[in-house]
Amino acid sequence: xxxNKKAAIVGVAESDEIGVVPDKSALQxxxxxxxxxxxxxxxxxxxxDAIFTAGVGVMDTVLIAEYLGITPRxxxxxxxxxxxxxxxxxxAAAAIAAGICNVxxxxxxxxxxxxxxxxxxxxxxxxxxxxxxxxxxxxGPHGAGTAPSVYAMAAMRHMYQYGTTQEQLxxxxxxxxxxxxxxxxxxxxxxxxxxxxxxxxxxxxPLHLYDCxxxxxxxxxxxxxxxxxxxxxRKKPVWLLGAGEAHTHxxxxxxxxxxxxxxxxxxxxxxxxxxxxxxxIDVVEIYDSFTYTVLVTLEDLGFCAxxxxxxxxxxxxxxxGGEFPLNTSGGGLSYTHPGMFGMFLIVEAVRxxxxxxxxxxxxxxxxxxxxxxxxxxxxxxxxxxxxx
Amino acid sequence: MTEARRKTVPVPMPEARPxxxxxxxxxxxxxxxxxxxxxxxxxxxxxxxxxxxQVEWRPSRGRGTLYTYAIQYRALxxxxxxxxxxxxxxxxxxxxxxxxxxLVDCEPDPQKxxxxxxxxxxxxxxxxxxxxxxxxxxxxxGP
Numbered sequence: 001x002x003x004n005k006k007a008a009i010v011g012v013a014e015s016d017e018i019g020v021v022p023d024k025s026a027l028q029x030x031x032x033x034x035x036x037x038x039x040x041x042x043x044x045x046x047x048x049d050a051i052f053t054a055g056v057g058v059m060d061t062v063l064i065a066e067y068l069g070i071t072p073r074x075x076x077x078x079x080x081x082x083x084x085x086x087x088x089x090x091x092a093a094a095a096i097a098a099g100i101c102n103v104x105x106x107x108x109x110x111x112x113x114x115x116x117x118x119x120x121x122x123x124x125x126x127x128x129x130x131x132x133x134x135x136x137x138x139x140g141p142h143g144a145g146t147a148p149s150v151y152a153m154a155a156m157r158h159m160y161q162y163g164t165t166q167e168q169l170x171x172x173x174x175x176x177x178x179x180x181x182x183x184x185x186x187x188x189x190x191x192x193x194x195x196x197x198x199x200x201x202x203x204x205x206p207l208h209l210y211d212c213x214x215x216x217x218x219x220x221x222x223x224x225x226x227x228x229x230x231x232x233x234r235k236k237p238v239w240l241l242g243a244g245e246a247h248t249h250x251x252x253x254x255x256x257x258x259x260x261x262x263x264x265x266x267x268x269x270x271x272x273x274x275x276x277x278x279x280x281i282d283v284v285e286i287y288d289s290f291t292y293t294v295l296v297t298l299e300d301l302g303f304c305a306x307x308x309x310x311x312x313x314x315x316x317x318x319x320x321g322g323e324f325p326l327n328t329s330g331g332g333l334s335y336t337h338p339g340m341f342g343m344f345l346i347v348e349a350v351r352x353x354x355x356x357x358x359x360x361x362x363x364x365x366x367x368x369x370x371x372x373x374x375x376x377x378x379x380x381x382x383x384x385x386x387x388x
Numbered sequence: 389m390t391e392a393r394r395k396t397v398p399v400p401m402p403e404a405r406p407x408x409x410x411x412x413x414x415x416x417x418x419x420x421x422x423x424x425x426x427x428x429x430x431x432x433x434x435x436x437x438x439x440x441x442q443v444e445w446r447p448s449r450g451r452g453t454l455y456t457y458a459i460q461y462r463a464l465x466x467x468x469x470x471x472x473x474x475x476x477x478x479x480x481x482x483x484x485x486x487x488x489x490x491l492v493d494c495e496p497d498p499q500k501x502x503x504x505x506x507x508x509x510x511x512x513x514x515x516x517x518x519x520x521x522x523x524x525x526x527x528x529x530g531p
Contacts, residue, residue, distance in 0.1 A: 131399035142490040145465045152458035160503040205459035253486045
């Protein structure tokens with residue numbers, strides 16, 4: 001048995017507001033997104049019997065379930081960074097296929113932008129949680145810090161091995177901005193040129209400011225149900241055709257190959273389950289924590305050969321009207337990025353497959369591939385979705 | 389702000405104590421698995437490859453090459469705010485393991501840094517208890 005068409009996504013949504021939301025707690029963003037996704041599905045909260053979330057803090061699903069007033073029969077707090085929600089979809093499908101639950105609610109909510117201005121978060125931020133962790137012993141004391149500091153090192157290795165250029169990375173930021181200009185919910189909608197990206201200050205060489213994702217407040221949610229339940233929802237079901245997940249390391253020096261993400265492991269599993277290959281995919285949503293994340297993941301998903309990500313994205317091939325529709329919401333680079341963007345990849349893929357995307361709609365999209373990447377290129381969750 | 393900010397000093401994990409004690413003596417010790425005959429990083433009381441639990445410490449020559457690097461311009465961690473721009477690197481030692489390090493005695497300039505360039509260990513005392521291994525380019529011309 002595989003999970004091919006054993007579950008469907010029937011509801012997706014963001015919180016009521018995304019971007020800069022200083023007057024709502026992260027929990028409220030979870031709840032708004034949950035309400036909106038259930039409404040999108042036409043399912044009452046009382047039907048939810050499984051809960052999935054990550055990134056809340058302590059006992060994530062237990063807190064969210066209490067806050068929402070749900071008593072689940074299945075609960076999963078898998079935390080693999082920004083790709084957690086792709087993992088959750090596969091886990092939900094497995095639990096549904098095993099008959100343990102019928103209606104799975106996956107929620108997300110973060111106020112990372114506003115937290116930076118909250119004194120109780122600022123004070124706590126750089127206290128090492130536990131000195132007896134490898135990161136506290138062997139990374140932190142050497143000036144390792146935020147995600148860009150580490151992704152820059154992976155990008156540098158790719159540039160060295162394959163001749164990838166900063167201009168090629170900038171192509172991704174520019175193409176993604178063009179998609180954002182077609183999305184009224186996107187935070188950054190001003191025109192952006194390759195020159196603008198290259199002129200922007202370095203965050204961590206070789207990555208410029210515009211190579212880096214946004215920091216926002218936002219919530220998102222999706223509803224995964226059994227095939228039987230999917231037949232009676234408000235909108236047509238978006239089927240899970242294939243799924244794959246993998247993680248390889250948490251510290252960059254333990255990454256087996258700095259130019260290869262765990263998507264290389266996860267993607268073949270998902271393709272095999274779906275009975276599809278890269279050439280069969282109409283629209284692609286890849287976690288764009290950084291421009292480099294997209295470039296290397298495109299290779300690992302088999303859309304081009306290893307080392308050819310640079311040429312693949314050149315000439316605005318991934319922009320609206322280009323040959324390869326990619327990150328059609330405007331992505332973490334220009335639409336929103338509250339810390340763990342994985343949920344919003346799923347939201348956009350489902351909307352594309354339903355034909356709900358207005359000016360940014362990819363005409364006739366029947367299949368979508370979602371790839372969450374979490375940590376420091378640590379985890380990859382691949383979902384292949386489709387409509388009949 | 390000219391005064392260097394105080395940085396968090398590592399508290400040795402029990403399984404890494406011989407490593408930190410070695411550093412204090414100016415010796416870079418690496419964990420080694422005699423069963424599968426591989427060095428590994430970071431220290432654990434077993435080999436993460438073959439899961440053999442009789443592992444030993446072996447002195448390293450402390451030489452290797454620059455595997456990758458990045459120049460850090462933003463230190464959101466205030467401890468490092470006065471240090472930007474600085475260079476973080478992954479070095480690959482002759483013994484085959486990769487370590488994360490602050491690259492010292494070098495200019496934060498891509499023209500002066502080359503992936504593959506030889507590097508060597510240099511020890512910096514952080515406190516009475518803790519000496520930390522950093523790496524620097526070998527025989528680079530510079531002030």
